[in-house]
Amino acid sequence: MAALQLFLLGAVCLLSSSLALPLLQEAGGMKEPQWEQAQDYLKRFYFHGLKSKEVDSLETRLKEMQKFFGLPITGRLNSHLIEIMHKPRCGVPDVTEYSPLPSSPKWTSRVVTYRIVSYPFPTQNLSPVRVDQIVAKAFNLWSKEIPLHFKRLRLGIADIMIGFARGAHGDASPFDGPGNTLAHAFPPGPGLGGDAHFDKDEHWTDGSSLGINFLYVATHELGHSLGLDHSSDPNAVMYPTYEHVDSQNFKLGQDDIEGIQKLYGERSDSRKR
Ligand SMILES: [Zn+2]
Ligand SMILES: [Zn+2]
Structure with missing residues (x-):
């Protein structure tokens, strides 16, 4: 039966x-x-x-x-x-619609500005001060490799506006609560271009406790803000799915470095080892 x-x-x-x-x-x-x-x-x-x-x-x-x-x-x-x-992942598509125009948007100015407009809830593990530090660290990982300088603005409109939002937040890609989509960012350009949004409903951490490592996701999203697409290389920061990483030893993958240098060239000063 x-x-x-x-x-x-x-x-x-x-x-x-x-x-x-x-x-x-x-x-x-x-x-x-x-x-x-x-x-x-x-x-x-x-x-x-x-x-x-x-x-x-x-x-x-x-x-x-x-x-x-x-x-x-x-x-x-x-x-x-x-x-x-x-798996939790970035909200940016892996394969985008075919476009007849080959386009790899990038910033044309050597100084790119950013502003952090909102933060995760203070009750979470990540204080605004830590968010500021981690965003600066993420920018630094990229700027070590390319001749761009990232300048933080406290007011007004910056090239890259960074914020935490929940659900629908004024663009075509609403967030979805904890898990699944963690964040997304727009390729360089005016308006929303370059902006990076993080899902406020995730449990963001600085890597010292369980949750989503903000350094990893911020570095990934800023890669999009600078013009990179997703990489198929599992060792690349631009790989679309999220894996837990150790913040201490976190660095860009070879594929990330090659990708970003293809867009902007190499950094020539002493900061580059
Ligand atoms: Zn992504
Ligand atoms: Zn958004």
Whole structure:
């Protein structure tokens, strides 16, 4: 009896998911909510990135995701992909919409200004003073490698406006509460360009306690603010998913350094070892 019920349940699951999404599923019981989550993830982070009228199907997006993470390109959802989809991550897409114009926006001035406009809640582990220090440290990690100088403003409009926000906060990418999307930032440009937003609902820390390491995420987001996209290199700070890191030994990866120097050139003074 129990075996029969299980069999019927399995048959119903298989039927409903195959109706919703033929082709994509590897053998095994994938449940409907997982499909919906996966579709949502693929729509947010993987545009088709194709030049012509090739069908913008979920299968194409799955292939883009598999390509990005260096996995076998099957166009089928499996547990490994679902595991990646559940990791906390940056809100910036990994593969963006195909654009006919090759563009790598960057700052053209050697002095780039920033301003920290808001902070996480004071009850959290990260005081405003620590936030200021960590943001300065994150900027320093980048400026050690390139001939840019970052200058902090206390008032007015800076090139890079940095803040903590919850839920919908005035751009097209609302935050989603604790976990999942941690932050996002915009490529260099006027207005929102260069700005970096952090989800106020995360448990931000300076790395000394459990939670999301703000130094890591700030360095990553400022990489976007300077014009970098996501990297497929798991050792790069610009890798899209979050892993816990030790703040003491935290540094840019070789891929990050090469990427940023491609945009701005190398720093020539004594600060560069
Ligand atoms: Zn990112
Ligand atoms: Zn935002």
